[in-house]
Amino acid sequence: MGKSIAIDDIDQWVLEYNVEKITSLLDAGYDDVELDVIKLAHNIVTGNLWQSIQTSPFITALFNYDKLEKDDTTAEDYFFNLNQAIEDLDESSENQLALLLTGITFLNVYIQINWTGPGPKEVPQFNNTQRYKEIKSLLEVDGEPIYTKVVHPEFLYLARLCLVDNYAKLDSCRSSCWWSCRAMMYHQRSLPNPTPSLKSAMAERFQIVNRFFVDVDPETDRAIDLAASAAIESSLTYLLFKQKAKVAETLEQATKVSGLIATLTGALGRRTRFQTFDTAQLVLDVTKSRASDAPATKANIDSDSMDTEADPEPEQDMDHEDFKQSY
Known part of the structure; x- marks a missing residue:
């Protein structure tokens, strides 16, 4: 046996x-x-x-x-x-x-x-x-x-x-x-519009996810990453149903769990190779409180890039490492 x-x-x-x-x-x-x-x-x-x-x-x-x-x-x-x-x-x-x-x-x-x-x-x-x-x-x-x-x-x-x-x-x-x-x-x-049935079912099920993975005191890096990922996926669900307050709440929870500190700031810079002079830009300043070899990063924010409408057509081919990030 x-x-x-x-x-x-x-x-x-x-x-x-x-x-x-x-x-x-x-x-x-x-x-x-x-x-x-x-x-x-x-x-x-x-x-x-x-x-x-x-x-x-x-x-x-x-x-x-x-x-x-x-x-x-x-x-x-x-x-x-x-x-x-x-x-x-x-x-x-x-x-x-x-x-x-x-x-x-x-x-x-x-x-x-x-x-x-x-x-x-x-x-x-x-x-x-x-x-x-x-x-x-x-x-x-x-x-x-x-x-x-x-x-x-x-x-x-x-x-x-x-x-x-x-x-x-x-x-x-x-x-x-x-x-x-x-x-x-x-x-x-995969549906054209939000549906009440799936909204309520996901909200109920995500409460269990939070209880198992987020509302705990994660000690290892893997547990912390899972807790942050759960909070982010929960925010993506709220985004599908235009619940902006809950999106902000769960993203804040994700930053707290992961040890990230994100602040909006401004900076002069050039966004495209066609620009010939610096212009004021909205910048997301991200720093980590957890020990890591990765440097702090700054990312430009483009509000038009936050598209909540589903598009079932395949995007560019991804390798398996990229596929893991689709959740």
Whole structure:
């Protein structure tokens, strides 16, 4: 019998994108079931997402992605049966972690295809246009339809099944509240207008994120970084719903947790190579109270750059290190 995996450690390392720690588990003598979970985690932090969808015994047995297009049943029937299968899963800690990692895999594939790029080249194109329309209609929220330019919406729905609809089955995984928020955030960013349902659901879920990651006394650099990241993502959620006071409050919380001191000031300078003389500019002066080798930085502020409207079209290609910053 193989060793038991440390659920809490893997959960934390995936959230931190700690490639070194997860890679060290691959040859540590785990049995097939636990090794599958480790490979799911490893493929997430290294960006080999489609490999998990195609080869993971947990995903292929439970989700059978190819069946979504080829099956004669409707998309609604496919997702209903899949939801029943998830509900019938044995609630072991390994299954809970596997379900969480599966949801993260589907969510990251959706983000790669529609935002960060490049999406996995192996993802097959849907030939069943009717099935495509069915899936998009299922993702409608409060009368708001999915953007017409969104591609492969099935990955968003699969991510929601794992991380949102069956959130109660992930109570062994501390980070599940955070990934659930991320799934709902990208669902909202795929809609043309803010929706009350997602607004209230994310606000409720972020309270749990704050309790686990922000409203604590972080001691290590990694814990401090996670606390700051949680506060920043919370502010981005408020920004989606035009809650400016809460945006300012959570950003202030992030600066406090991270040890950053940010002040607005002015300076003379040239913003473009076409300027021939210095002009007054608004500058953000950032200093760190935490020990760090990085120097203090100053950044020019351009209010026009704060665009809250979602655009599901892929941006320029990013490598995996950049993809981690998309959250």
